[in-house]
Amino acid sequence: MMPARASFFSAAYAIFRKDGLAEFRSRELIGSMGLFALLAVLIFSFALELNRQARIESVSGVLWVTIVFASILGLNRSMAMERDQGNLDALLLAPISRSAVFAGKLAGNFVFTGVVGLLVALVVTVLFNIPLASGWMLLLLVMGVLGFTTIGTMLAAMTVQTRARETLLPIVMLPIAVPLLLASVRATSYVLNNAAQEIWLPWLAILAVLDIIFLVLGVVLFEFVVEE
C-alpha cells in the first residue's frame, strides 16, 4: 500500500508558512535585505547628483541593481538557514517532491524580496523625487522579483553546499540574471519616461518569457541541484 503523502501544494504551502513564521520571529532576512537596500539607495542618491531628466534615466538602474544585490543577500541567508541545522536534509527526507520544496522556498523568497522591493521603490521615490507608484510599476516589480528569486532560489540551493557560498552565489547568479536585469531596467525606464506602450510592452513580454523559462527550469532541475 502506498504510504500517506502530502500533495505538492500542501507541502509547498507548509514550507512557505514555516519560512514566514520563522521570518516573522527573527526578521533576519527582511531586516538584513532592507537595511542593505536602504543604505545602497542612500549612497546612490548622494553619489549621483543629477538633474531631473538624468535622475529619471538612472533611477531604474538604481532600483533594480539595489533589488538584485539585496535579493542575493537574502537568498544566501535563506538557504544557509536550511543548511545550518541540517534542515535541508529534513525537507529532503520527507515524502514530498523536490519541486514542492523548490516552490515553497521560492514563495517565501519571493514575498520577502518583494517586500524589500516595495521598500526600495518607496525610498527611491522620496530620495530621487520620482513617483514610482503605478499599476505597471507594481507589475514590473512583481515580474522582476519573481525572475530573480527563481534563479536565486535554485542557485542558492546549489552554492549553499559549498564553502565559498557567500561569494559563489553572486558569481554564478549575476551572469544568468543579466537578461532579466536588462529587461527590467529597460521596461522600468520606458514606463517612467511615459513612453508609448508599444515601445515597452515587448520588454514586459521578454520579462514574462524569462520568468516562465526560469520557473520551469527551477521545477525540473531542483531535484538534481539538491542531489548528493
Place this chain on the structure above:
Amino acid sequence: MALIEIEKLTKAFGFMPALRGVTLSVERGESVALLGANGSGKSTLLRILSGLSKPTNGLIRVGGWELPREASAVRAQIGMVGHKPLVYENLSARENLRFFGRLYGLDARATEQRAEALLEQVGLSKRANDLVRTYSRGMFQRLSIARALLHQPDILLFDEPHTGLDQNASALLDSLLLDARAEGRTILFATHELERAARVSTRLVILQRGSVAHDGPSAGLDGAAVGALFAQKA
C-alpha cells in the same frame, strides 16, 4: 521477505569509494547496530537507505520499494535522526512537529494527537511552546527523535544519536530505542559506543572501509566482547 534488502551496494564520491559491495538483509523488528571506524561507510549507508543519497551501483529494496526509483515511497516509511537535529530553531517544538506532520501528509488532528503523545514521551511537554533555539543539545536531540517518530515509520535510522548527549539524555534515548524495538519497528543505528551497541541491538554489523567485515547477533555479547570483536574486524 526481509524489510530491507541490500545487494552489492557501492557508492563512490568521485574516485573515492565509500561503500564496496555491501550486501545486507534486515528483517522486520530487528535492531541493527552499525559499527566501524570513522570513514568506514556507516553514515553513507544510512543516507542511501533514507533516500538522501543515491547509490553508485547495487540493488536496494525497502519495504518492497526500490531505491532510488521509488525513493518517495521509501522516505514515507523512514524516520531518521542524524548528526544534526533537523529541526527549526525559530519555531517551537510543537510548531516543528505540526510542520513535519503536514510534510508527511498527516491530517491536523492526527498530528496534534501524535505530537502531544511524543512530546510527553520525550519529556518536552513543558517546553513545547518555547522556541527551539532556547533548547539544550539534549533537548534538541529529543525533539529530533520525536520528529523522526511522528509519522510512525516502520524503519528508524539513527546516525550516532548519542553524540554530545549527557548521561540522562543518553539513557532516555536508549529507552526510546528499546520502546521502538518493542513496538516492532526496525532500527539501524550507527554508533561508536560498543557497550551501548551490545545492549540496545539484536544484531551487530561491522563495516571496514566500505565492506561488511562482521554480521552476527549481539545476544550474549557484552561491551568487552563487542570491543574485542571490533578490534579484530574494524
